[in-house]
Amino acid sequence: MRFMMMHKHDPKTEAGEKPDMKLVHEMGAFVGGFAKAGKLIDGAGLGASKTRTRLTFKDGRSTIKHGPYTGENELPAAALLLKVKTREEAIGWAERYGKILGDGEIELGKVTEPWDLGLVPEPKDAPLQLLLIEKANAKGERTSKQKADVTRLKTEMTKAGVLLRGVALxxxxxxKRLFFVNNDMRMVDGPFTESKELIGGFAVLELSGVDEAIEVSRKYVAILGGTVEIDLRVVDTDPE
Structure with a gap:
């Protein structure tokens, strides 16, 4: 069973503070263990809201807002990892994607790279990687035409070298929504209508079931400091 484990944004990240190297190495070892076991499907951290762009679609038009900003509708339905030369290029793809789906919201968040953490020097001509987050809404399932149009656009993005991979939820x-305070957990079952906290990062893991996902979340949270909000979402392995 495949899960996306998302932790929420925190004030230190929003302030642009780099994480402690102890945390970086512990998280690297944690994620690396799943990678070696063949259970890590994907994962990334996201930067402060000043590195993000929100696109709102209404009646065929899009409104673009660059960060910094606070969270609004932060309940994702899907996420696509993009590699582009500029943010403007990513916005162009996001506008095409969003207009297929109609009224709704998309966020583009810069992925945290090793050089952002001070682990390695930034390479020359480093590509810009952004996570395109499609927000959930009340419209429900896509129409057949929307599914076909999204599939065609994704194919075009892949051929252009823009779309690296994606996940639908x-x-x-x-x-499950897990609230941790000093490593003590309170759990709330879905459905959730919304989340106001920005996504700080995620990992997609192949696990045996919900119980293992909760146990993994406990270890994940302990590395992050013991006080954080986690959303556990089941990955849709057959979205179309």
Missing amino acids: QPASSA
Whole structure:
């Protein structure tokens, strides 16, 4: 069973503070263990809201807002990892994607790279990697035309070298929201109508089931400091 484990944004990240190297190395070892076991499907951290762009679609038009900003509708339905030369290029793809789906919201968040953490020097001509987050809404399932149009656009993006990979999520009715304070956990079952906290990062893991996902979340949170909000979402392995 495949899960996306998302931790929420925190004030230190929003302030642009680099994480402690102890945390970086512990998280690297944690994620590396799943990679060696063949259970790590994907994962990334996201930067402060000043590195993000929100696109809102209404009646065929899009409104673009660059960060910094606070969270609004932060309940994702899907996420696509893009590699582009400029943010403007990513916005162009996001506008095409969003206009297929109609009224709704998309966020583009810069992925945290090793050089952002001070682990290695930034390479010359380093590509810009952004996570395109499609926000969930009340419209429900896509129409057949929308599915076909999104598939064609994704194919075009892949051929252009822009779309690296993507993940679709099952509805929030199958989700768990975990609130940790000093490593003590309180759990709420989905569905959730919304989340106001920006996504700080995620990992997609192949696990045996919900119980293992919760246990992994405990270890994940302990590395992050013990006080954080986690959303556990089931990945849709057959979205179309």
